[in-house]
Amino acid sequence: MDKYSRFKIASILFIMVALILTTGFTYPSPSADSAILIDSVTGRVMYSLNPNLKKPMASTTKIMTALLAIEHGDLNSKVKVKKSSVGIEGSSIYLMENEEVLLKDMIYGLMLRSGNDAAVAIAEHISGSVDEFVKLMNKRAKEIGANNTNFVNPHGLHHQDHYSTAYDLAIITREGMKQDFFREVSKTKLWVADRDINQYFYNKNDVLWEYKGGDGVKIGYTKASGRCLVASATRDEMQLISVVINDGNWFNDCYEMLNYGFENFKPALLLSKGQFLKEIQIINGDKEKYNALYDSDLIIPLKEGEKDKIKILVNLPDTIPAPVEKCKKLGNILVFLEGKLLYTKEIESSVDIKNKNVNLSIIDFLYKIFK
Known part of the structure; x- marks a missing residue:
């Protein structure tokens, strides 16, 4: 290496160290294929790495499934389990044919235990069939602005045509966070469902235990997708959403992005x-x-x-x-x-405003004439 190259490298290192010392933070450097950090209120992108790269996203798919169940379903309605939703491969809440489960319990099982069987049961309950529910998923994605997403199923088991991006997952999650029940489910560590067996749903998302202010959202993994995580946290009345796709260091990388956001952005009323x-x-x-x-x-x-x-x-x-x-x-x-x-x-409008009384209208009209 010649003298000029050594000088150039030394200069770059000096600038990087100077930035760290003067700003007090290190810029995020996730090992993910794709990553993003956004503000939940505005959707403002605070950090991104290949945010529009289309990748399989495993069970983070269920964020959309939960959102649609909340938007289109009665949380207190009973979902009658069909044979087609029993024994789905992967994570399960162990549904039984003809069992009746409250929709809200299904959503907790979907998000906390990542039940693939719950995803199918919800889809059939909301739309009559998985195929019709998938159409609803893709329609809602376009409405939200998730234009680089395509759903093939409600659970995220691998399919070559089932994909999303870090940006799309972030804005779908942001849409979910507008719903009170979605926020409540996302931050719940344990839910006891109204069932005779398999009623305890522990949340698999370590963000809720490990990160200060952690309040969501969903983990996902298949061999094809790698480790995927949508993490959210709230501090000082700011909620941030971080996403990584195919990241072996998934939790720490999300924490690093969240730290970056909380350290460099402050709440403004x-x-x-x-x-x-x-x-x-x-x-x-x-x-x-x-x-x-x-x-x-x-x-x-x-x-x-x-x-x-x-x-x-x-x-x-x-x-x-x-x-x-x-x-x-x-x-x-x-x-x-x-x-x-x-x-x-x-x-x-915060109130109802009625038409003026007919008699008062006549009086008002005459008053204006004679005035």
């Missing part, structure tokens, strides 16, 4: 619960105006100095005609960081 957004005039309503308020605290992880670069656009009408039903979409807010859209949320 952009809007407070009950904060006034806009006064909207009501046409022919029993109320003359409606004050649109923000319904919760909007806390977004930001790097140092970024809060001053945030712009919030309130996109609401000046007037709306009565009647206005509660939860009617009125408009939205748009949050921009340095001119790029970071986050958007629909603004809904």
